[in-house]
Amino acid sequence: MAHYDFTMPVSEARTRALRVEDTVTLNGTLYGIRDATQIHMFDRGRKTRFDLSGHAVIHTAPNVRKVEKSAQHPAGYAPLCIGTTTSDRMERFSRPLMQQYGVRMIIGKGGLRENSLATFGELGGVYVAIIGGAAALETTWVEAIEDVDLDDLYPESLWKFRVRGFGPLLVAMDSFGGSLYSRVRNAAEAKRAEALRRLGVG
């Protein structure tokens, strides 16, 4: 278990070095992405003007306030509450995110599945767990909303955040085929019989 401080973007070698149960704290740019964003990018042929190569994306759709553009709020949005949504719904977008856009890290909650894990192995990516529902805390790690694209999908726009000390977050799926979720799920399946026994179910 090691801790890493990343200033984004990062090289493939750096994400390939990460292993399950390592922790990582991000600085610099972080992109926010969600269901509708990816449905439009990968099912409806839309493109983003952002260069996501080597970057991390987080599964989110934030609460924001529309404000006059300024140095503090260059995109005309002030962040109010930024949290994380369940990743599982976006499982099938992990591969195109990495293949077409060069994304290296996916941050979310609840984990992803086997296809994403295989993609991380092939393309050198990781899934990093953040604590879902801890958005008030997460918001304190976000300095500004620097830019926004595909904003007709608001609040499921593609958000460009500037973050500082974003973490520590837990590496939960790595490029070596390690997945904390599979490990926990397999252990839980093994305890199913014990749970049923306690309930008097034969």
Place this chain on the structure above:
Amino acid sequence: MRVDLKSVEETAKELYIRALKRLPPDIKQGFDALAKRESNAGAKRVLGTMIANIKVAEDTDNLLCQDTGIPVYNVWIGRGVEVDGVALKEAIRAGCARSTRENCFRSSIVHPTTRVNEQTSCGRGIPVINLDFTAAPGTLVIEMVPKGSGSENNSWLKMAIPADGIDAIKVFVVDCVLQAGGMTCPPTIVGVGVGGTADLCMHLAKIAATRPLGSNCEDAEGAKLERALSEAVNVLGVGPQGLGGDSTAFAVHVETAATHITMNPVAVNMQCHSARRARATIRATGVEYGH
């Protein structure tokens, strides 16, 4: 008491804000109890972060979770209360929309097929408004639950048959908790509906999931079942956020209703660790807020 609809609108607005920013005391106590008995070091850290978040939300006057949820308003009309029911629902809806616009809450509500977001947290049939009655004289009680989607997406109904017996209910609940894994933002309150019709069964599960921690099913059989299930699901080791640990559920809550001789329905609806709800009691003398 004749209900002042302006006051209802203000209350509906205020309840959404309060629910999103402050966790009820029973949930905070639930966290403390879990943290105390958690044996997994990683899970202890996760619980610590969740507890820290509650404090940060209070200190910064921010929302606990980004998910503003599907707004649900449960209303209980007391004896001797005079109110135009249609106007009451309109006032609640107006308060919900105003709360969203005036506080820049993320409207999480879209049309189910066009996916168009009206940016008001309202839409066709939403907010959910459940009207019921209470024996308490001269009171109108409104409870607001912003139901998060991570937990709501993990909802299941099984129309088991009488020959499957109570074991079918037990196995179903355990398997739902396994299937949900970390997707529901555990530790959760696992709401279980037993009996009724298909729709009543699921509604009971929602009532169970949003009931205060420490409360018991009024049906002694339901209470017995919820105690046994609470112990059993916490054997699984899913843990906070599905990352492993003892704290899979704060509790399993059961609500029951009589059912048909041919039926044995069971439903599961979960509430995430951000188990938000707020309550107001409107009387002739004014509005009192709580949980």
